[in-house]
Amino acid sequence: MADTVRILIELLGELVDDWCDVGWVYGIAIDAGLGGASARDAGMAAIETGLSKGLMVAGDVTDQGLTPWPEQGAAAVARIRAAWWALGTEVPHWDLVAWFDITDDGTAYVEQHRSRAELSMTGxxxxxxxxxxxxxxxxxxxxxxxxxxxxxxxxxxxxxxxxxxxxxxxxxxxxxxxxxxxxxxxxxxxxxxxxxxxxxxxxxxxxxxxxxxxxxxxxxxxxxxxxxxxxxxxxxxxxxxxxxxx
Incomplete structure (x- = not known):
C-alpha cells in the first residue's frame, strides 16, 4: 500500500507538467526500489487508484493531443491491465497500452500533498x-x-x-x-x-x-x-x- 501511494503521488506530480504513459509509471516503480512483476503490480495498483478516484484519465496521444477514452474508471483499468499483462516481462514502450492526464481533482490532491509534505519537513x-x-x-x-x-x-x-x-x-x-x-x-x-x-x-x-x-x-x-x-x-x-x- 505504501508503494502504491508513493508511486501515485509521484505520477500525479509528473502529470501536473505533462502527460505520462504506462512505461513512465513502471519507471517510477523501478525508482522506488521495486523490480519485475513487483514494479508492474505496484504501478498498476497506483493507476487503478488514480483512475477510480477520478484523479486522472486514460487515453491515447495523437497529433491533436491526448484524447481520453470514452470508458474510464473500472473499464479503463481492465483495458490497461489486459494490454500490459499481454506484454509479459517486456517494459511498456511509450506508444503502448495507455497515456494519462491529470484532472482538476488530481491537481488539488497534489497541492494538498505538497502542503503536508512541506509542513512535515519542518515540524x-x-x-x-x-x-x-x-x-x-x-x-x-x-x-x-x-x-x-x-x-x-x-x-x-x-x-x-x-x-x-x-x-x-x-x-x-x-x-x-x-x-x-x-x-x-x-x-x-x-x-x-x-x-x-x-x-x-x-x-x-x-x-x-x-x-x-x-x-x-x-x-x-x-x-x-x-x-x-x-x-x-x-x-x-x-x-x-x-x-x-x-
Missing part, C-alpha cells in the same frame, strides 16, 4: 515550511553541498536564529528529504576526491553526528547532500501551474 511550522525546504533543496540541486552549508542556508533566511536551532531545523528537513528520496548523502574525500553514496541507515546516523556539521578543510573528509531527480521534480512542480507540451 509543522507553516511560517517557514516552504522557504526552508526549498532553500535546502535548491542547495542540493546546485551541486553537492556540505552539511554545514545547510545550516548556513537557513541562516540567510533566519539571521536571528540560534546556531543550534538552525542546525536542528536543517537536520530535520534533510531527514525528511532522505526519507522521501528527494536527497542523498555522500562521503566526500576532499574537495576533488571521490564521493561514495551512503546507505540509508548510515545516512541517518551521520545526520545526528555533530562532527559532520562543523566546517572542515577542503582536503579533509566531509559529508555532502545532493538532490535526487525526484527532489528536482518536487522543487520544480509549482502547485496549480501546468506547463503543457501540446
Amino acid at each position: 509543522g511550522d507553516p511560517r517557514s515550511s516552504v522557504t526552508d525546504v526549498r532553500a535546502l533543496l535548491w542547495a542540493g540541486i546546485e551541486g553537492e553541498s556540505p552539511l554545514w552549508e545547510a545550516a548556513w542556508e537557513l541562516r540567510s533566511l533566519h539571521p536571528e536564529g540560534p546556531d543550534s536551532a538552525l542546525r536542528d531545523r536543517a537536520r530535520q528537513i534533510l531527514e525528511e528529504l532522505l526519507r522521501r528520496r528527494h536527497a542523498e548523502l555522500y562521503r566526500q574525500d576532499g574537495l576533488n576526491g571521490p564521493s561514495v553514496l551512503l546507505p540509508a541507515a548510515e545516512a541517518g546516523r551521520v545526520l545526528h553526528d555533530d562532527r559532520w556539521w562543523e566546517p572542515a578543510a577542503w582536503d579533509d573528509e566531509f559529508i555532502v547532500f545532493e538532490a535526487t531527480e525526484a527532489g528536482r521534480r518536487f522543487y520544480d512542480t509549482e502547485p496549480g501551474e501546468r506547463a503543457r507540451r501540446r
